[in-house]
Amino acid sequence: MKKTHLFAPGPTPIPPEALLTMAHPILHHRTPEYEALLAEVREGLKVLFQTTEEVLLFAASGTGGMEAAVVNTLSPGEKALVIRGGKFGERWGEICQAYGVNFTPIDVPYGKAVDPGLVAAALAKDPQIAVVLSTYSETSTGVLHDIKAIAEAVRKTPTLLVVDAITSLGVMDVPMDDWGLDVVVAGSQKALMLPPGLAMVGVSRKAWTAVERSRLPKYYFDFAAEQKHLLKNQSRFTPAISLVVGLRETLRMIRSEGLPNIFRRHERLAAAMRAGITALGLELFAERPSPAVTAVLVPRGLDGGTIVKTLRTRHRVIIAGGQGSLKGKIFRLATMGYADSTDVVVALSALELTLAEVGYPVKLGDGIRAAQEVLQKQ
């Protein structure tokens, strides 16, 4: 017997409560039962996004939500500012390119967070920039950008701030209204503790003005058309019913634990993970680490792919390697969503054993002890 443990930065483990509720016979979406369910989900999402505005739902993975954000806020010939510093920041640029949106990139070296001053300076230099597109937690590098500071720079201007919060919403504080975030994109398979396939998009009042005049082509991802249905507790097209059913359940769990407790839990688990990693003599990759995912530099002489594969094949522990040019150079561990302190212990134990197996000098238990000390304190 070998239990599988999932520590990838998405999909993340799904609580049995959610799995079982989704295993019930399917609801039809044009019924009062589904409308009541959607009404509850709408309210729960407003709490989670910390907004008084509606949060739109799309049957799509997070990237679909990102594309929706671009095509609904921009028009041909308009300019965007794209903060790049990893695969997901780069994705904003790729979407702009696909739709013929001119964009200026702010390129940040992998592992570094963007200097919010650069965003303010770029906006001052070019007031024509209609939208700033940024990641909050950059999953590919483990970096947390300072979205609060970026938002302070952007909210004073007519420019919109669009945030990929796919691995930050439900992990850390993302007070959409308070900070003045204009479009916030989330996905079901991260801290929402569900299978992938449901994108959620919060849209500010300021953003709706841009949405109304946006002229990039859109149909499936049309904000205004979707909102019209949502206000009647309906969806324009057949929704991802089972995921919305699961979402009701996980939103109830989230409400019952309470957002501040959830944020503290994620911070505590990530701090313990980082303590364990560094106690093993390993180096963190991110200079401003995200509590969603811990990126670790592969020690000199070792291959990251071998570490990931050994963890999977010998220990049935699933983590993620590096992507693109980071392939083999980093590995990434997440304790996001349905995770507690036992998960940190399991992950570090498997990592210690794996490091020993691939020939890295490790004293078994050192990482776990460092993590325990953090967990004990908090």
Add this chain to the structure above:
Amino acid sequence: MKKTHLFAPGPTPIPPEALLTMAHPILHHRTPEYEALLAEVREGLKVLFQTTEEVLLFAASGTGGMEAAVVNTLSPGEKALVIRGGKFGERWGEICQAYGVNFTPIDVPYGKAVDPGLVAAALAKDPQIAVVLSTYSETSTGVLHDIKAIAEAVRKTPTLLVVDAITSLGVMDVPMDDWGLDVVVAGSQKALMLPPGLAMVGVSRKAWTAVERSRLPKYYFDFAAEQKHLLKNQSRFTPAISLVVGLRETLRMIRSEGLPNIFRRHERLAAAMRAGITALGLELFAERPSPAVTAVLVPRGLDGGTIVKTLRTRHRVIIAGGQGSLKGKIFRLATMGYADSTDVVVALSALELTLAEVGYPVKLGDGIRAAQEVLQKQ
């Protein structure tokens, strides 16, 4: 105790085998386990689509697959021919309009099937038409268009035939390669017996030529980029993992029953349903009825909404009403996917009781007997 029965034309009932397999802990999509699963699904989809080409998967509902078909086969300034005769045919036109594609509609009165000769004539008159967009089974009217005959007209020309097979694939014969269908769009929540949220798109060799030169903007729904990943048993973005897991299960069920048996079963159930309906003195709406869904004219003096609501509230039987201008005028019953002869009996029994309750003269049991006679014969 009141059991709920779902006879809507999507979502359709999900077999317990599929519900339970989707309730397992989620797989990570960047693992050999998932790749093996996707390899099996790829093969199963080729059997189902009756094609040697790949069938692309998108985390989206069927409409997302339709949009994908348009943006991947057309370029700005190109022309399409749209067969409209119901809400879903009209959707093709709406997508074209959203993307600035010029289109000529062939408008068919609701309830009628298109004359394939009109398609041939339109292509002869305007050889610039790049793509014909059609529904096979028009779910909103219960009509089955003669796609085989349309395909015969189109395949002789350089024009592509794009088919919304969302309620036909897995219900009736859709031999993609044999008939020369170029793009075939299907959705998970119909005869595939799964929750909504997974679109499947078969693409012919002829279509790939158009895809390569297509210049409509696309990112999330990019065929060529997705295909590149699929050939390695991967997906470009996070896939709808749980639905793909369920799809492996339902494809196994489909393979085990065999396509010809599945088509015969659907035809037999629909024939029994139609016999029951007409034995009650009700009139079918579609002149060329689809085996996927039976559309029934609401008798004079009655309201379709009341029939649908009475079935739902008094009998917990979920059917669909009419959409748009057909609201209140028709109702629709489906025995699609996970359905057998007992379902026809249950549906007709509830319908008979409902008709009696809303004041329509009905002799209880007459519809069921007529259905039984059909079921007995075949």
